Amino acid sequence: xxxxxxxxxxxxxxxxxxxxxxxxxxxxxxxxxxxxxxxxxxxxxxxxxxxxxxxxxxxxxxxxxxxxxxxxxxxxxxxxxxxxxxxxxxxxxxxxxxxxxxxxxxxxxxxxxxxxxxxxxxxxxxxxxxxxxxxxxxxxxxxxxxxxxxxxxxxxxxxxxxxxxxxxxxxxxxxxxxxxxxxxxxxxxxxxxxxxxxxxxxxxxxxxxxxxxxxxxxxxxxxxxxxxxxxxxxxxxxxxxxxxxxxxxxxxxxxxxxxxxxxxxxxx
Amino acid sequence: xxxxxxxxxxxxxxxxxxxxxxxxxxxxxxxxxxxxxxxxxxxxxxxxxxxxxxxxxxxxxxxxxxxxxxxxxxxxxxxxxxxxxxxxxxxxxxxxxxxxxxxxxxxxxxxxxxxxxxxxxxxxxxxxxxxxxxxxxxxxxxxxxxxxxxxxxxxxxxxxxxxxxxxxxxxxxxxxxxxxxxxxxxxxxxxxxxxxxxxxxxxxxxxxxxxxxxxxxxxxxxxxxxxxxxxxxxxxxxxxxxxxxxxxxxxxxxxxxxxxxxxxxxxxxxxxxxxxxxxxxxxxxxxxxxxx
Numbered sequence: 001x002x003x004x005x006x007x008x009x010x011x012x013x014x015x016x017x018x019x020x021x022x023x024x025x026x027x028x029x030x031x032x033x034x035x036x037x038x039x040x041x042x043x044x045x046x047x048x049x050x051x052x053x054x055x056x057x058x059x060x061x062x063x064x065x066x067x068x069x070x071x072x073x074x075x076x077x078x079x080x081x082x083x084x085x086x087x088x089x090x091x092x093x094x095x096x097x098x099x100x101x102x103x104x105x106x107x108x109x110x111x112x113x114x115x116x117x118x119x120x121x122x123x124x125x126x127x128x129x130x131x132x133x134x135x136x137x138x139x140x141x142x143x144x145x146x147x148x149x150x151x152x153x154x155x156x157x158x159x160x161x162x163x164x165x166x167x168x169x170x171x172x173x174x175x176x177x178x179x180x181x182x183x184x185x186x187x188x189x190x191x192x193x194x195x196x197x198x199x200x201x202x203x204x205x206x207x208x209x210x211x212x213x214x215x216x217x218x219x220x221x222x223x224x225x226x227x228x229x230x231x232x233x234x235x236x237x238x239x240x241x242x243x244x245x246x247x248x249x250x251x252x253x254x255x256x257x258x259x260x261x262x263x264x265x266x267x268x
Numbered sequence: 269x270x271x272x273x274x275x276x277x278x279x280x281x282x283x284x285x286x287x288x289x290x291x292x293x294x295x296x297x298x299x300x301x302x303x304x305x306x307x308x309x310x311x312x313x314x315x316x317x318x319x320x321x322x323x324x325x326x327x328x329x330x331x332x333x334x335x336x337x338x339x340x341x342x343x344x345x346x347x348x349x350x351x352x353x354x355x356x357x358x359x360x361x362x363x364x365x366x367x368x369x370x371x372x373x374x375x376x377x378x379x380x381x382x383x384x385x386x387x388x389x390x391x392x393x394x395x396x397x398x399x400x401x402x403x404x405x406x407x408x409x410x411x412x413x414x415x416x417x418x419x420x421x422x423x424x425x426x427x428x429x430x431x432x433x434x435x436x437x438x439x440x441x442x443x444x445x446x447x448x449x450x451x452x453x454x455x456x457x458x459x460x461x462x463x464x465x466x467x468x469x470x471x472x473x474x475x476x477x478x479x480x481x482x483x484x485x486x487x488x489x490x491x492x493x494x495x496x497x498x499x500x501x502x503x504x505x506x507x508x509x510x511x512x513x514x515x516x517x518x519x520x521x522x523x524x525x526x527x528x529x530x531x532x533x534x535x536x537x538x539x540x541x542x543x544x545x546x547x548x549x550x551x552x553x554x555x556x557x558x559x560x
Contacts (some may be wrong), residue, residue: 097474142466143498144473149438155498158473 005204009059009209011212012087014054014123015245019083024063027122028043028175030138033065034124035083040077041085045136058174061182076133086130089120089213090201090248091177092137093154097144098181111184113217114163116198117176120205120213129225138175156197163196167240177205177213180238184221190224202233205248208241289340298337306330320387320404335535336482369424370407376423386433391465393432394421439472440499441504446513449523454481454489460520464512470505474494487527 014032022035024040029049029111035042043065067073098116106112119139124188141160147153164170164179170178179198185191189233203215214233223230237244306329313322343349364371377522381404386392390401392411397419399411409426434440442507448457465477475496482490497505517524 030394140469141475142469142471143501145439145475145496150439150475150496153438 010090010207011060014084014086015060017083017085019081022050022063022065023060023085024065025058025060025087027058027138028173028217030122031070032136032138033063033067033070033120036085038081039079040075041081041133042067042073042075043124043134044073044108046071047140074134076125082127084127086125088123088125088248089175089177089205090123090135091203091205091215091251092118092121092141092157093251095154096155096159096196096198096200096203098142098159098161098163098198100193101164101194103151105191106183106185106191106193108185108188108190112165113184114165114181115167115170116159116179116181116196116197117161117170117173118159118179118200118215119157120175120177120197125194143198145150146195157200159198172212174211176212177215178240179203179215180217180240182217182219184219186224187222187225188229196220199231199233199252202254204246204250206237206241206244206246208237209238209243212241214238214241214244287344287346290344294337294341294344298334298341301337302330302333305333318387319389320384322355322365323388324381330338332434357363369422373407373423377404377408377429378407379427380404380423385431390436393434394426395429397421398434410494424522435499438499439475439496439498440502441475441478441494442502442509444495444506444509444513445482446491446493446494447485447524448491448517449525450489452489452522454491456520457522458493460490460516461513464509464516465493465495468505468509468512470497470501472498 011025011027015023017034017036018260019036022033025032025034029047030045031048033043035044038050050059066077089238096116096118098114098118100114100142119137121135121137123132123135139160141157144156144158145153146156161171161176167178167180172178181196181198183191183193183196198218200215203218206214208214214237216236217238219230219231219232219234221230306326309329310322310326311326339349341351356429386401388401388403391399392401394411397411397413399413399417399419400417402410402412402549406423408420408422411421413419415488446461448454453532461479462477466469466473471477472495475498477494478494480494482492484490495509514524516522
């Protein structure tokens, strides 16, 4: 049985699985089995508690387990299978709501950068043409509602890690991406920051030379009138990510990187 | 023979035949045009509007075009439309008296369409019926219940009674009724419940779960714990969270009590002893219901 365990190599590279064999990936809390049969691909996964998993590492090994041992199972039938399976990381399909460890206030005219860590999704595709089979969140974040009332707002995911003012305090995990969020308060009054809406579907995913995932910097500006907030997404990788290369384009394309939103839609 | 031939000849060359041909042509063109216009409107609207609006526009445009062509067709036959309209007025009064229920449903239907308390595809509860709205028509609303029955509810009933639209807003609250034993520490119970809600990804983090202490029941302390879910996940979460609470209570050794009664007697040996003796020898028993 071969076993690969790495912190520098990527977990999303292409892999070859012999027919009637399977491979098991362990990434954070996720255990994912991919089995190749002559006419079908079997994908099965289950999750452990965070306390039972090593969140900082991943590994892949040959496995003779069957999908029945996992909580979720799916079969994809093909005329013939080549044995080639590709993983690719992508950001969440809904905005992520992040909170600082304790709420803080930003005085008039001040600006601050917060670092936010968001979980990644895993896209599984097979064959040389990379036919997409499915996408699975590596860590399934909790659903949450973001809006002024229970009637208005949008469904988002709640990030389970706190936003930090110092980058080094943020745990760096292979299956999470870091987004620098610059918050500017141009209004005359104090801005209380309890939670932030990070528009994950609008962000591209980049990787630096050390293998850490990033997204470009997001600038949230509270405008002078106080009711509106500007949202700007940088086109380049953040300065903290050295030699960054783009891994994935945003899920939703915007014509320009700048949007004006209601204050409530950005700062809650 | 010649007379018949002459009559046929005059008929075919007469204005009447021309009128009938025009009428048929107009009806055919009207039908085709109504179909074409209504289906193209549906195509145009399907991306931007909901099912209900699309259905309304489809039917409205179809019947409007068809009726315009039908009136023109009647005009070709020599009908005086002003007389027809006058007759229709008198007829409608007569019909109104004769069919009060239908008229009431019709007007209620118009109100329902204007007010739009629900749309096609919504799940509503009217009286004891819960189901998905299939169509909102002038006389009635058609529902498909979850046991796959077709239910027709007259519009008048819907206007007069309470109707709950279950799928109006994107999120819903699930109210869980939980009973714990009197010996439990409520702060600890609350902590366990919060942890259960926190660990279930379908349970919304915001709005936060609501904890309400309902009071002291006969055999338990009653708690209402309310969690929020995306409307599509309502049933899944409701099923999962009760199971999660059961497991969490088992792990934390929190007792979910069942209704029970305790009987106290003055002398614990008196009852079996008395049963062996004559009935009049029975000791006096004290029957007390307790909360434990």
